[in-house]
Amino acid sequence: MTSPFSPERWAFEITHVLNVVLGAEHFPINVTAVAQEYSAQKFPHDPISRIVADSLPGFDGALYKAPAGKKGWGIFYNNQMRSTGRVNFTLAHEFGHYLLHRLAYPDGIRCGEQDFVQWDSEYGQVEHQANIFAANLLMPLDDFRRLIQPDAVVDLDVISDCAERYRVSLIATVLRWLSYTEKRAVLVVSRDGFILWARSSAKALRTGAFFRTSLGPIAVPVASLAAQGLTAQSLTAERQTARQHDGGIWLPEPVLEMTVLSEQYDFAISLLLLPNDPPPFEDRFGGPFSRFANRRTA
Numbered sequence: 001m002t003s004p005f006s007p008e009r010w011a012f013e014i015t016h017v018l019n020v021v022l023g024a025e026h027f028p029i030n031v032t033a034v035a036q037e038y039s040a041q042k043f044p045h046d047p048i049s050r051i052v053a054d055s056l057p058g059f060d061g062a063l064y065k066a067p068a069g070k071k072g073w074g075i076f077y078n079n080q081m082r083s084t085g086r087v088n089f090t091l092a093h094e095f096g097h098y099l100l101h102r103l104a105y106p107d108g109i110r111c112g113e114q115d116f117v118q119w120d121s122e123y124g125q126v127e128h129q130a131n132i133f134a135a136n137l138l139m140p141l142d143d144f145r146r147l148i149q150p151d152a153v154v155d156l157d158v159i160s161d162c163a164e165r166y167r168v169s170l171i172a173t174v175l176r177w178l179s180y181t182e183k184r185a186v187l188v189v190s191r192d193g194f195i196l197w198a199r200s201s202a203k204a205l206r207t208g209a210f211f212r213t214s215l216g217p218i219a220v221p222v223a224s225l226a227a228q229g230l231t232a233q234s235l236t237a238e239r240q241t242a243r244q245h246d247g248g249i250w251l252p253e254p255v256l257e258m259t260v261l262s263e264q265y266d267f268a269i270s271l272l273l274l275p276n277d278p279p280p281f282e283d284r285f286g287g288p289f290s291r292f293a294n295r296r297t298a
Ligand SMILES: [Zn+2]
Pocket: 093, 097, 109, 110, 111, 112, 126, 127, 130
């Protein structure tokens, strides 16, 4: 009952078709057109026949079977969503459910609000797979890596340009970059002075630079832009500010913090860039900052 293709494989297949039909420069992807045309070609007896905005209180999107007597499937997305990036991601997510899960869920799937908070929480396999598909379809890795090389130094402006190119949210774009960069970097999403969740690049994680939010709330440092922006209203959406911090502020080591507010101004998005070489092991776990580290993760 499960799809023979992985989420990545489905996205790769469709990216290949788009490259052939539209050329490599086919961004942003028109998910509505792609989902309808691709499903009509591939599954002519069971296509996606409708994609519409609808009143879906409490949900971001849904995949429903057509009513009895009609063939195919419908994708619905919440008509209250204001961000085009979020709409696009939702459509791609539901398209992923159609490709991956419609046989296992013949009555369809309703998807709770893809709140940014949930990005880091324990999703069900099914939701996770739909997100993997959406990220791979909207931001193919080969294209992304051409724009930002794995060893390139970035700032939030550069990543914002990518978000614009792919028409997805800044957070989804940063997560995609974190998934392949060779740099040490941490994304921190905070609200009201507390870290909601954080995600480290592979190298940052390996070298001890992470925040363990599962153990309880972690306050953002008082000296950080993330803390000051929300109280002083000095940060505005799209206006990035950067600040270099000494060791012992965000992490035991020095950090370049870049922070913007979300589109709805309700949370702060901070990208922390760390030195390429991590501090010596004893400084990370048992050195002069150990007390600080213990306090932060207690
Ligand atoms: Zn879903």
